[in-house]
Amino acid sequence: MWQNGAVTATERSPIHYATMSGFSRHDEHLFVENLPLVEVAKRFGTPCYVYSKQVLLDNLAQLKAAFPKSTPRFFYAVKANSNLAIIRVLCDAGCGFDIVSAGELARVLAAGGDASKTVFSGVGKSADDIKAALQAGIGCFNVESAQEMTRIESIAEADQKMAPIAVRVTPDVDGDTHRFLTTGVKESKFGVPPATALAMAQQAASSAHINFLGFACHLGSQICREAVYISAAQAMVELVKQARIAGITVQHMDMGGGFAVDYDNGSTLDISLAAYDATLADFFSDTPVWMEPGRSITATAGVLLTTVEYMKPAGDKYFWLVDAGMNDFLRPMLYDAMHRIEMVKNTTTPPLTGDVAGPICESADILGRNCTLTAVTGDVLAVRDVGAYGAAMMSNYNSHPRPCEVLVSGDKVELVRKRELINDLFRDECIAFVD
Ligand code: LLP
Numbered sequence: 001m002w003q004n005g006a007v008t009a010t011e012r013s014p015i016h017y018a019t020m021s022g023f024s025r026h027d028e029h030l031f032v033e034n035l036p037l038v039e040v041a042k043r044f045g046t047p048c049y050v051y052s053k054q055v056l057l058d059n060l061a062q063l064k065a066a067f068p069k070s071t072p073r074f075f076y077a078v079k080a081n082s083n084l085a086i087i088r089v090l091c092d093a094g095c096g097f098d099i100v101s102a103g104e105l106a107r108v109l110a111a112g113g114d115a116s117k118t119v120f121s122g123v124g125k126s127a128d129d130i131k132a133a134l135q136a137g138i139g140c141f142n143v144e145s146a147q148e149m150t151r152i153e154s155i156a157e158a159d160q161k162m163a164p165i166a167v168r169v170t171p172d173v174d175g176d177t178h179r180f181l182t183t184g185v186k187e188s189k190f191g192v193p194p195a196t197a198l199a200m201a202q203q204a205a206s207s208a209h210i211n212f213l214g215f216a217c218h219l220g221s222q223i224c225r226e227a228v229y230i231s232a233a234q235a236m237v238e239l240v241k242q243a244r245i246a247g248i249t250v251q252h253m254d255m256g257g258g259f260a261v262d263y264d265n266g267s268t269l270d271i272s273l274a275a276y277d278a279t280l281a282d283f284f285s286d287t288p289v290w291m292e293p294g295r296s297i298t299a300t301a302g303v304l305l306t307t308v309e310y311m312k313p314a315g316d317k318y319f320w321l322v323d324a325g326m327n328d329f330l331r332p333m334l335y336d337a338m339h340r341i342e343m344v345k346n347t348t349t350p351p352l353t354g355d356v357a358g359p360i361c362e363s364a365d366i367l368g369r370n371c372t373l374t375a376v377t378g379d380v381l382a383v384r385d386v387g388a389y390g391a392a393m394m395s396n397y398n399s400h401p402r403p404c405e406v407l408v409s410g411d412k413v414e415l416v417r418k419r420e421l422i423n424d425l426f427r428d429e430c431i432a433f434v435d
Pocket of ligand 1 (some may be wrong): 077079080098113121122218220221222255257258259292293294295296318331335389
């Protein structure tokens with residue numbers, strides 16, 4: 001099956017409909033584009049992440065269409081889903097990239113991306129990270145502290161290079177989101193307050209090894225209120241005004257990512273962003289606007305397929321025990337996130353209400369609570385909207401090999417990450433201190 005890193009299924013599915021887009025239900029089947037997910041599960045096994053190329057492109061197009069006036073440049077936040085195939089699709093669609101490590105930079109380059117169209121965010125860049133990025137010709141470092149700027153400057157000096165930078169600002173706007181996902185308040189570990197940012201910009205402007213480009217901010221993730229973005233733009237435009245008074249040229253304004261996905265119905269950009277777009281166009285009429293969206297591009301483009309292993313009553317509760325757990329998909333456990341869980345093939349079995357639980361030895365390992373499903377042992381379920389912060393946050397906890405990932409386009413499917421094998425788990429370990 002595994003040849004040159006890819007498997008292509010070109011034969012036509014026995015269950016076939018006219019061209020379909022994204023994830024849709026026809027008769028008893030849930031489809032990804034033109035393929036019934038039941039067949040994808042049969043072919044690749046479970047657990048398995050399945051992505052739709054069309055949904056990725058549609059989400060990007062929707063994002064572009066939401067900002068007709070401010071026409072931002074989009075840098076896809078690789079952390080949301082760093083699979084090479086996903087990066088490549090977005091690269092071909094014209095995205096730049098937002099990265100947070102030398103590892104993510106290597107992924108972008110391996111996928112055919114361009115370092116000069118890449119922004120390096122991240123609060124704890126190591127000297128090695130900085131060297132690798134300078135070497136590759138990074139487009140911009142989003143600098144998060146005065147110390148980091150000094151480190152970048154001295155590495156650039158030693159390597160005889162100019163480091164392009166923007167300063168990341170905490171505009172002190174509460175993202176009104178989960179407490180783990182808010183980053184723009186002054187107590188946040190990210191960025192610096194506007195006054196510090198201004199002082200850093202002044203210092204950078206006179207440095208022989210730093211090229212000051214602009215300011216950046218990122219309020220957090222899963223932000224549902226337009227007013228929050230507008231408040232941040234307000235804070236940033238004040239900063240730009242002060243920088244200009246101080247004689248500093250501001251070449252771009254990076255407003256970060258954060259656009260929410262409605263996990264109840266799997267829609268992206270449900271909120272209106274028209275007023276935000278108009279504000280950006282007005283405030284930054286002569287300053288290009290950059291954005292770093294992650295979730296809004298990839299979340300709805302992915303499902304996680306998992307098979308019911310056992311059914312189990314427990315007191316007043318009922319469990320479906322499935323083969324995917326918190327090692328495969330962490331969002332429900334870490335953020336109490338609710339992801340719809342659906343049958344990939346409807347049946348006439350009477351429905352039950354219960355929890356969908358994984359195999360991991362943690363009581364928190366519940367993928368879905370109070371789900372109503374007709375599932376029985378052997379049925380395949382789809383956990384919806386897991387294309388962002390799903391596979392990217394996988395682990396081997398409890399020594400489970402990580403699942404495979406596949407990308408679908410029309411009626412074609414390619415394996416874009418091999419399923420790990422048991423041997424992969426301890427390939428890099430050895431036994432020590434034995435006589
Ligand atoms: N830019 C920066 C500097 C970021 O830190 C992030 C996300 C983004 C852009 C992209 O944000 P997005 O458009 O995806 O909201 N694991 C969490 C999300 C953590 C987000 C971290 N930073 C989750 O599963 O909800």
